[in-house]
Amino acid sequence: MRCAPVLAALLLVTAASSPLVVPAAAETSYPEEVGAFGALFADPSGHECLEAQDSSGERCKPTAVSVAVLPNGRILYWDGIEGMNHVGLNVVLEFGEKAMGDQARVLDLSGPEPSWSVPMPADTNGNPGGYDQNAEYLPLIPHDNDNKDNDGNLFCAAHVFLPDGRLLINGGTAYYSEPSIPGTNFGVLEPVGIKNTRIFDPKTNTFEPAADMSYGRWYPSTVTLPSGEAFTVSGVRKLVKPIYLESPVTDWVTNVRQTETYNPTTGKWRTNPSSADKSLPLYPRIHLLPNGKVYYDAAGQAFNPMGGAYDQALWNLTSVYDPATQSWKDLGVPVINGVPAGFRGSGFSVMLTLKPDQDGRYNSAEVLSGGGVLGMTPGTYLGSDSVTLNTIDTANGDKFTSKSVEPMHQPRWYASAVVLPDGKVFVANGANVDEDVTPGLGFPIRETEIFDPETGNWTEAAPQTQGRTYHTTATLLPDGRVMLGGHAPFPLMFGPQNNILHDTLGTSRNTTDPSFQIFSPPYLHWGERPKIAAAPAKAVNGSTMKIVVDSPTYISSVRMVRNPSLTHLVDPDQRTVELAVLDRSGNTLTLAVPDNKVLPPGPYMLFANRDSERGEIPSASSPVLVARS
Template sequence: GRLLYLNALEGTENVELSIVAEFGEVSVNDQTRVLSLDENDNPSWLKPTPLDAGANPDGNDSETLLNGTDLDGLIDTADNTSKNDGALFCSDVIGLANGNVMAVGGTDYYSEPGIDGLPLGVAELEGIKNSRIFDEETNTWSQSGDMTFGRWYPSLVTMGNGNVFVASGVTKLLKPVYPDEPLNSGRNVVQTETYDPCAGAWTQNPSTADRSLPLYPRMHLLPNGHIFYNAGGQAFNPFGQGYDQALWNIVASFNPDTQRWNDIGYAGLPLRLDEAGLGQLSSTLNITNLSLDQVGSLLGDVLDSPTDLLTSAADLGVSEDDLRMAIAGGMRGSTSSTMLPLKPDASGNYNEVELLTAGGVPSYAVLTNPGGYLPTDQTRIDTVTTNGDEIGYESRLAGPLNQPRWYGTNVVMPDGTVMVFSGGNRDGVVAPGLEGPIRTAEQFNPETGEWTEMATGHRARTYH
């Protein structure tokens, strides 16, 4: 009944002029606390040991561009301080089978380049390799095995055998240039790794397990033991982040036995791909029978509301249903992706999964990623069926949200409904602070396929 709490952006109060110029020097590792509520919901707090989860007390071996060299007074300051080399900010957190909590990845802050002799420069956020475990019985953090790759904003999935699968993340967020690995520059970490809780160690998976994915990719464990990527994640709309992010539109499953990904199709659209994937990608763009002239006419409307886009489509002779599904298809940036409660078949087996995707910023299907700046109110349900290693996939639209929502947080309730909380009315990564907060929660009923507005929160909370 207790809650483990991780702070973020610790040290922001130390910034005097500019967070971009100073945060690499003045930031400190994030703090943790444990919250308990008594029978009357009165709170009490406990301080774990160590407070910052203990990563990299002697500094982090950062992958810097300048590699410590002085270039006309400009240096990297990665080794200036060790107080911000192991922040929990943008780690992923998962529960282990024994009740402990595991945090993987996180942030090393520094300035690159910096100014020699001054605590100023250009901030960099580097993903770290650490994995750390919180013991709920002793309220202590301990370090476990390091990953091969530093990851900022990865995703974790507990597999059927209890091992933990990690994918994506980025090693350098603001300046993703890797002189020793130029092919990996300008994109997220494509290599995946597997953690064995018994051995406390990570193993890098073979190259067949590599995949380009958005930050914080939306992944789910399927009943057959495969891991399903549901074409959602952090996309940094509308400017993008990775040169290969068009691949993020493709839903896929990972088979832990063969250590191989299988491309299934362009998210939301009824066309299957074989394992070649990219060779057939262009054909998915024809699913709504749009001509090139029609596509060109529609591109000018993609940053406007879906209503305006539908009006333009009607003028061009494109059906509203086709266009609604096209908008719902493809990668959804900063969206929810929630597995609805599983239902057994007549034999008592679980072979069908329904994944609810609501809100976020669409890619409009006719575009590569990233999508626009404004979120959508659309709700898409993807049905994934498993028969051994074979996977079926189809999508349908459900009732829309009562208002478009960027980065809402979904919670499955005991009665099978889904609540969504918070978020914003535009992409908050582009201009932080300008995303209008959405305080009214909504409830999705899987039986009716409709959303109902619920209570309104007292405080504005716009991020996930």
């Protein structure tokens, strides 16, 4: 092989520069202590594209960059940066033309074997009119947007469930080249945020177009308000050249500061008054507090636009948005590694279980964030193992406190976190370094770990088989297991896909991964699970509901988990709410259904847990749709 000497030299150099080789995954011997992973599985139909730069002409089967657990238990997922296998020289030069529309699939795990279906329409109704109608091309600069297949991509959209269980998807990506090199397919990639909204209906397996937003948004975050409306923040209109000739200069070189709210009754977006404006990072980590305010956890993605917004210093502050006054209030600076440090990029942020006090009130929220990279421009490059616990005392004026907790066993850039039904936090996926900076040179972290909020300690869990470093997902399933998916990386140093370093040194794989792997947490190995024999399909805020269980005296807690809907480590609606048990009579438990601030309307998975010597064992969940009174 002629290029063998070149490759050998390359490998030698790369190996010398990469002392962070992660040990190979070990087999699980004690599932009751560390849990266990099942076998990898993937859609048997379609083309794998396992080879770098696949040129078969067939489309690669999608990988789960975005995931939503539908109210019917099926799982909707879609792809990201599809078409990367067609890049021959350089992503920046070619992807404006070679990007393809992101495919979606629906996965059904209810049968003996997983099965898949293709939602309609195939183009997901992302941008039926094409990007040209909303384009913000720069004048006098040649651009090339001949490829219309990539003008309405789901990649980099936000998505939340509406109160009726349909999925609202706002924003996303259109690709083109600007400037372009006339007569060629080359130019400078410009990924832009689109204004479009689609709604996925699980009953019909279809995407339908909905009303446009006023602002294009790439990497926005959207959260459900107590009213059932969807509140969206941030995103960027043009990532590489954020210059908008028809907008005030204050809109340049920063993200979209204007916020918008979607009303599911009218089916329209409204732009909130300027008091609701706020500069936030991309995919800001936001959560709905139990007092109905939106909390920003001083975390998100900070590589944009053009290396960082001019006003990014303010992203270091946690803050709350009050929908009643439509204004923001700063809270404080999060502690990282023991000092008030502020911003965390490319890390996870999850809200721990909301628990009622003796009077049934939910008085505070705790948000756990960890991993990623630290600081603003220029931030760190190595993945962090640090973990922060922020507490918002909602009963006392949103008083903010922050502290470092025990670090993870592994430093992790872009790790996923899942709050389990027993309240512990499972962490998986990620790389040892920032793969936005040096794609293909990071090493995947295959070790997983579990955080116990009661002890504040991390415990190592079973290793995952596949390294999943970028554009990955981890999703709590209705049966209490966790499904890992995704991995859609940028190729080696933004060049063409190349798996040489992956195959030889174990760096992250350049090709996308359409497979899934399911983790059975330790609690599924601790004995018999409780069973929910009957539960209402619907519950009303502020009322009570009755559920029938097999052994009511053993039930230690009942928790509602919002159906996951996540992408890019972000699931703003993520919440686990413990319900107050009002009465135990025979096999029936009477539960208090909290108000719409604690439990905003929409789909939930209801788990009943029983105590064991090792800890709580959850039941499989029952689906419950919560509605406002």
